Amino acid sequence: MNEQLAQNPGLRIGTAPDSWGVWFPNDPNQVPWERFLDEVVASGYEWIELGPYGYLPTEPHQLEDELGKRGLKLSAGTVFTGFHKGEDEWxxxxxxALNVAGLASKLGAEHLVVIPDLWRSDATSEVLEARTLDDAQWKKLGAGHDRLGKALLEEFGMKQQFHSHADSHIGTTRxxxxxxxxxxxxxxxxxLDTGHFAYYGGDNVKLIEERPERIGYLHLKQVDPTLLFDVLKNDTPFADAVTQGIMIEPPQGIPDLAPVIEAVANIDSEIFAIVEQDMYGCGVDTPFPIAKRTREHIFGCTHLARIS
Structure with missing residues (x-):
C-alpha cells in the first residue's frame, strides 16, 4: 500500500461555493463569502473554486490575503459561453475570461471551467431556444471553444475545462x-461533472476509460436516482429540480464516487476533484455539516484522495 501511495497519491479533493448554495455574485439569501471561507476550512478542505465572479473579493491582493490567512488555495474560475449562437459570442x-482568468491566474489557478448557456433559463425556467443543435451550430460551438482554449493558454497559461450541464445542449453521452x-x-x-453526466444517464467511469486523454478536471456530485425519473418525466426545469434536492448528499445518490476518483487518479494524479453539490436556495446553516460529511465519506471510500 505504501508503495502504491508513493506512485499514485490520489486526486486533490476540494470544494466550491456551489456546495454552499452560491449561484450568484450577490444574493442576500446566500451564505456571506467570509462565512463560506471559514466553513470550508472547518470542513477540512484546502482547495476551492472562485465561484460566480464577484462573490469572493475581486481585488487580487485582498483575495490572496483572505485565502492565505485561512490556508486556502484556488483551483479554478468559471465562465459561461454560447458559441453555438455565432461570432458575436466571442x-x-x-x-x-479577462476578469475571471485574469484574477484566478494571479492566484495560481491553472483551470477555467466553462459552462454552456442553457436552452432553458435557470433563473426563470423560460424556454430560450431549441433543445438540440444543428450541424452548423455544432461547428460554431466547437470552433468557439477551441479559439477560447487557445487564447486562454497563450494569455493566461490556463486550461479550458468544458462542463456539460443539465438543460444545456451538451448533456447526454452522445x-x-x-x-x-x-x-x-x-x-x-x-x-467531468459526475452528477450532471449521470442526470441524463451517462456512465462516468465508462467515459473516463474510453476518453482518458480528454478528462482534465472533475466536479464530484451525486444525483438522486429516484427523484431523477420524476424530474425527467415531468420535464422539470433544472433550477426547480435543484430546490427539490435532485443533487443529493453522498453516498445517497449516483454515481459511486470511489470508482470515478480511482479511474481519474490512474490517468493523472494532478487532476483536481472538486465537490460541487448544487444546493441553490438552501438555508445558510444547511451546507456546512453536509460539506464535512461529504469530505469524510470521500476519504473513507477510497485511498486515492488527498487534501493538498
Whole structure:
C-alpha cells in the first residue's frame, strides 16, 4: 500500500461555493463569502473554486490575503459561453475570461471551467431556444471553444475545462462525445461533472476509460436516482429540480464516487476533484455539516484522495 501511495497519491479533493448554495455574485439569501471561507476550512478542505465572479473579493491582493490567512488555495474560475449562437459570442466570452482568468491566474489557478448557456433559463425556467443543435451550430460551438482554449493558454497559461450541464445542449453521452469529436484536445477538454453526466444517464467511469486523454478536471456530485425519473418525466426545469434536492448528499445518490476518483487518479494524479453539490436556495446553516460529511465519506471510500 505504501508503495502504491508513493506512485499514485490520489486526486486533490476540494470544494466550491456551489456546495454552499452560491449561484450568484450577490444574493442576500446566500451564505456571506467570509462565512463560506471559514466553513470550508472547518470542513477540512484546502482547495476551492472562485465561484460566480464577484462573490469572493475581486481585488487580487485582498483575495490572496483572505485565502492565505485561512490556508486556502484556488483551483479554478468559471465562465459561461454560447458559441453555438455565432461570432458575436466571442466578445462576451473573452470579456468574462479577462476578469475571471485574469484574477484566478494571479492566484495560481491553472483551470477555467466553462459552462454552456442553457436552452432553458435557470433563473426563470423560460424556454430560450431549441433543445438540440444543428450541424452548423455544432461547428460554431466547437470552433468557439477551441479559439477560447487557445487564447486562454497563450494569455493566461490556463486550461479550458468544458462542463456539460443539465438543460444545456451538451448533456447526454452522445452530445458529450460529439463535443469531444468537434474540439481539439490541445485547447478543450472536460470538467467531468459526475452528477450532471449521470442526470441524463451517462456512465462516468465508462467515459473516463474510453476518453482518458480528454478528462482534465472533475466536479464530484451525486444525483438522486429516484427523484431523477420524476424530474425527467415531468420535464422539470433544472433550477426547480435543484430546490427539490435532485443533487443529493453522498453516498445517497449516483454515481459511486470511489470508482470515478480511482479511474481519474490512474490517468493523472494532478487532476483536481472538486465537490460541487448544487444546493441553490438552501438555508445558510444547511451546507456546512453536509460539506464535512461529504469530505469524510470521500476519504473513507477510497485511498486515492488527498487534501493538498
Amino acid at each position: 466578445k462576451r466570452a473573452w470579456d468574462q 452530445e458529450v462525445v460529439r463535443f469531444l469529436d468537434e474540439t481539439d484536445e490541445r485547447y478543450t477538454n472536460l470538467c
